[in-house]
Amino acid sequence: MAQIYDKVALIGLGLIASSMFWAMKRAGVAGHVSGYARSQSTRDTARRIGLCDTVCDSAAEAVKDADLVVLAVPVGAMGAVAAEIGPHLKRGATVTDVGSVKRQVIEAVGPHLPEGVHFVPGHPLAGTEHSGPESGFATLFDNRWCLLVPAEGSDPEAVDRLTRYWRALGSNVDIMDADHHDLVLAVTSHAPHLIAYTMVGVADHLRRVTDSEVIKFSAAGFRDFTRIAASDPTMWRDVFLNNKDATLDILGRFTEELFVLQRAIRMGDGDMLHDYFTRTRAIRRGIIDAGQDTAAPDFGRTKVEK
Ligand code: NAP
Numbered sequence: 001m002a003q004i005y006d007k008v009a010l011i012g013l014g015l016i017a018s019s020m021f022w023a024m025k026r027a028g029v030a031g032h033v034s035g036y037a038r039s040q041s042t043r044d045t046a047r048r049i050g051l052c053d054t055v056c057d058s059a060a061e062a063v064k065d066a067d068l069v070v071l072a073v074p075v076g077a078m079g080a081v082a083a084e085i086g087p088h089l090k091r092g093a094t095v096t097d098v099g100s101v102k103r104q105v106i107e108a109v110g111p112h113l114p115e116g117v118h119f120v121p122g123h124p125l126a127g128t129e130h131s132g133p134e135s136g137f138a139t140l141f142d143n144r145w146c147l148l149v150p151a152e153g154s155d156p157e158a159v160d161r162l163t164r165y166w167r168a169l170g171s172n173v174d175i176m177d178a179d180h181h182d183l184v185l186a187v188t189s190h191a192p193h194l195i196a197y198t199m200v201g202v203a204d205h206l207r208r209v210t211d212s213e214v215i216k217f218s219a220a221g222f223r224d225f226t227r228i229a230a231s232d233p234t235m236w237r238d239v240f241l242n243n244k245d246a247t248l249d250i251l252g253r254f255t256e257e258l259f260v261l262q263r264a265i266r267m268g269d270g271d272m273l274h275d276y277f278t279r280t281r282a283i284r285r286g287i288i289d290a291g292q293d294t295a296a297p298d299f300g301r302t303k304v305e306k
Contacts, residue, residue, distance in 0.1 A: 005029065005067040007033075007065055009068070011062060012036075013133045020141075021033055022136055032053050074232075075099045075104065075242045076234075124146040144171055146166040146171035182246045196229045197229045
């Protein structure tokens with residue numbers, strides 16, 4: 001595949017940035033990749049495992065002469081990182097981010113970028129519950145969506161180039177408005193994570209059960225909640241603090257639906273429950289048909305337990 005950027009800088013070297021690095025190497029789309037993480041231990045790990053062509057000891061050094069700069073830190077840290085790199089960006093460079101929330105990130109980052117630098121916010125809809133520099137892998141973005149959220153008046157050439165870049169990394173790309181993005185993600189990702197955190201919290205309150213049956217018999221649904229609830233606490237704290245309105249809107253609707261189902265159970269309304277679950281099953285079918293998950297039992301997990 002042809003090179004798309006001469007130099008790419010990754011700021012933050014966790015799951016998403018490390019996956020981008022391995023996917024870039026696979027696709028051959030970047031001439032040189034520099035990286036920076038705030039902690040010495042992450043930088044040491046990156047050097048040890050060959051993550052990035054150059055690991056720099058400052059963000060300013062990493063972004064020097066870069067054609068594409070990717071902000072891959074928690075949403076709440078984006079503004080401070082942008083302030084740090086702003087004065088060191090090359091004229092004509094594109095800055096993008098991978099944050100799970102868009103409106104707040106745009107407001108936090110935009111003011112720190114100098115004239116002549118293109119800001120094209122993005123969000124790859126791909127991840128796992130693991131984090132850190134050793135958790136990335138080249139295929140993370142394959143057949144997943146990456147949403148780009150360019151501001152009005154963005155340079156079309158910069159948007160087109162970033163689109164080609166994400167396609168080369170394996171993604172499908174779509175363009176979306178920031179507020180719409182935040183609402184869609186509140187439904188598909190943010191509220192479900194909060195519900196998983198809550199369910200695991202509820203089980204934790206039942207200490208007696210947690211000590212025995214909850215763990216022993218966790219195959220039935222609960223185990224999938226625990227996987228989601230194992231996601232990085234900093235990342236998810238920042239998601240909720242920065243996508244407050246959309247998340248609260250969806251949680252309000254969720255609570256109403258929960259009461260409807262609760263009432264159906266209390267009233268013994270089996271038809272209502274059956275109809276409801278038939279509709280939700282069709283949604284699952286749609287996700288599988290769209291190639292966004294596997295129909296294999298147990299999500300295609302390889303069995304390790306007896
Ligand atoms: P991660 O594996 O936890 O890595 C985060 C990186 O950011 C680390 O290199 C960390 O540096 C750095 N960092 C943390 N706090 C910082 C701060 N206050 N200032 C500067 N750097 C800081 O995270 P990730 O999963 O790659 O997530 C990165 C971004 O991608 C987040 O904005 C997240 O919302 C978004 N995202 C995540 C997923 C997912 O499923 N994980 C999916 C799509 C998008 P140290 O290692 O030195 O601490």
